[in-house]
Amino acid sequence: MTAPIRLLLADDQALVRGALAALLSLEPDLTVVAEVGRGDEVVAEARRTAPEVALLDVEMPGLDGIAATAALRAAVPACRVLVVTTFGRPGYLRRAMEAGANGFVVKDTPARQLADAVRRVHAGLRVVDPTLAAETLAAGASPLTERETEVLRAARGGGTVADLAAALHLSEGTVRNHLSAAIGKTGARNRAAAVRIAEEHGWLLGD
Amino acid sequence: MTAPIRLLLADDQALVRGALAALLSLEPDLTVVAEVGRGDEVVAEARRTAPEVALLDVEMPGLDGIAATAALRAAVPACRVLVVTTFGRPGYLRRAMEAGANGFVVKDTPARQLADAVRRVHAGLRVVDPTLAAETLAAGASPLTERETEVLRAARGGGTVADLAAALHLSEGTVRNHLSAAIGKTGARNRAAAVRIAEEHGWLLGD
DNA sequence: GCAGACGCCTGACAAATGTCATGGGCGGGA
DNA sequence: TCCCGCCCATGACATTTGTCAGGCGTCTGC
Numbered sequence: 001m002t003a004p005i006r007l008l009l010a011d012d013q014a015l016v017r018g019a020l021a022a023l024l025s026l027e028p029d030l031t032v033v034a035e036v037g038r039g040d041e042v043v044a045e046a047r048r049t050a051p052e053v054a055l056l057d058v059e060m061p062g063l064d065g066i067a068a069t070a071a072l073r074a075a076v077p078a079c080r081v082l083v084v085t086t087f088g089r090p091g092y093l094r095r096a097m098e099a100g101a102n103g104f105v106v107k108d109t110p111a112r113q114l115a116d117a118v119r120r121v122h123a124g125l126r127v128v129d130p131t132l133a134a135e136t137l138a139a140g141a142s143p144l145t146e147r148e149t150e151v152l153r154a155a156r157g158g159g160t161v162a163d164l165a166a167a168l169h170l171s172e173g174t175v176r177n178h179l180s181a182a183i184g185k186t187g188a189r190n191r192a193a194a195v196r197i198a199e200e201h202g203w204l205l206g207d
Numbered sequence: 208m209t210a211p212i213r214l215l216l217a218d219d220q221a222l223v224r225g226a227l228a229a230l231l232s233l234e235p236d237l238t239v240v241a242e243v244g245r246g247d248e249v250v251a252e253a254r255r256t257a258p259e260v261a262l263l264d265v266e267m268p269g270l271d272g273i274a275a276t277a278a279l280r281a282a283v284p285a286c287r288v289l290v291v292t293t294f295g296r297p298g299y300l301r302r303a304m305e306a307g308a309n310g311f312v313v314k315d316t317p318a319r320q321l322a323d324a325v326r327r328v329h330a331g332l333r334v335v336d337p338t339l340a341a342e343t344l345a346a347g348a349s350p351l352t353e354r355e356t357e358v359l360r361a362a363r364g365g366g367t368v369a370d371l372a373a374a375l376h377l378s379e380g381t382v383r384n385h386l387s388a389a390i391g392k393t394g395a396r397n398r399a400a401a402v403r404i405a406e407e408h409g410w411l412l413g414d
Numbered sequence: 415g416c417a418g419a420c421g422c423c424t425g426a427c428a429a430a431t432g433t434c435a436t437g438g439g440c441g442g443g444a
Numbered sequence: 445t446c447c448c449g450c451c452c453a454t455g456a457c458a459t460t461t462g463t464c465a466g467g468c469g470t471c472t473g474c
Binding site: 012015016019021023084086105106107108109111112114157158160188191192193194195196 | 219220221222223224225226227228229230233291293312313314315316317318319321364365366367395396397398399400401402403
Binding site for chain 4: 160161162176177179180183184190191
């Protein structure tokens with residue numbers, strides 16, 4: 001018989017992490033060799049335990065799952081990455097693939113399909129949620145420029161223009177211009193809506 | 208031997224739901240008899256399967272976990288409720304307890320403690336995350352009046368004052384007054400920040 | 415070399431937002 | 445009963461926000 005596939009799990013919610021471990025451990029051909037709760041612990045743990053497939057959540061403290069994917073692929077090329085996320089934001093999929101992920105699954109998918117996704121990724125196949133893939137193609141990349149993204153990201157906290165200007169070392173007028181452009185591009189009617197829309201599209205990732 | 212404890216799981220994320228089922232099924236004295244993905248399916252499913260303990264997530268489509276708790280306690284009093292949630296919002300705990308929940312656990316807690324929490328709840332004990340309990344006492348109830356809450360909730364979408372006024376059948380001036388009061392009470396500096404703060408405290412719950 | 419896109423800034427203007435004072439109606443508690 | 449808090453509303457005001465038109469420098473690709 002062949003040895004079971006070695007897995008690393010990364011999810012900030014201990015309960016979910018443990019539950020996924022239980023779920024995957026039911027499969028005789030899978031074994032969980034490492035669990036971490038922070039994105040910035042992924043690489044070190046992968047170096048130590050040499051997993052063959054890593055399941056990474058996107059929402060994690062320290063380092064988000066996309067950045068962790070890139071770091072892991074660079075540091076431990078032998079380890080394939082399956083990104084698992086709560087939100088089917090079209091932008092997440094694109095960013096994850098660009099970062100070198102081998103698969104992308106949303107937490108809405110039935111539990112029994114997860115083990116299969118792991119096996120597929122381990123076998124070198126790409127696994128992508130088909131409905132999400134269509135959305136991504138339709139939605140395209142972010143229309144926002146780097147600066148606009150930055151300003152919008154800073155605006156999430158709900159500060160005034162003066163706050164943003166101070167935080168970003170820009171003039172207030174410039175901040176207003178970038179915000180105005182972002183509002184126009186997102187089709188929103190004000191800053192708050194623009195932030196929400198950009199967030200829903202996954203355009204604000206990667207602090 | 209005694210019969211295993213019958214469980215109902217409610218969580219909108221199929222993967223998490225399935226994983227929790229796998230985790231809890233590892234315990235010989237527990238058995239999952241029902242799974243639902245929407246808050247408004249909880250009562251019907253509980254009537255059908257007569258679980259002894261229901262694990263309800265707070266974030267669910269149809270009906271949130273708090274409202275589902277109240278409905279379930281009213282419809283099937285024999286079934287105890289353990290609320291499981293992603294966010295340790297102080298307000299959630301208070302609201303859950305008021306709705307008749309027997310326990311409250313955040314998804315950060317270690318996986319192995321979940322089964323114990325289920326057993327405790329089944330035995331008639333109250334289970335509460337201790338750190339969260341302290342926070343709740345410190346934070347107290349929402350300082351917002353009913354109308355202020357309503358207005359703030361409507362403001363989440365990012366509409367203008369005119370939009371909110373139309374949606375709530377109020378004059379624009381009144382909406383502005385309520386918003387101003389909410390901004391003052393939350394200590395925020397504008398509408399967006401007030402919404403964020405109120406949300407983080409769990410003050411905006413209830414559709 | 416030049417056009418275009420981007421970033422950065424200015425200044426000005428209209429619109430939206432937040433604040434305040436004020437007043438009337440309603441209900442619950444001292 | 446009277447007071448207080450909440451709700452609803454008005455009108456006026458200062459501030460903030462969003463928009464527009466410009467100008468300047470840099471980089472990139474034709």
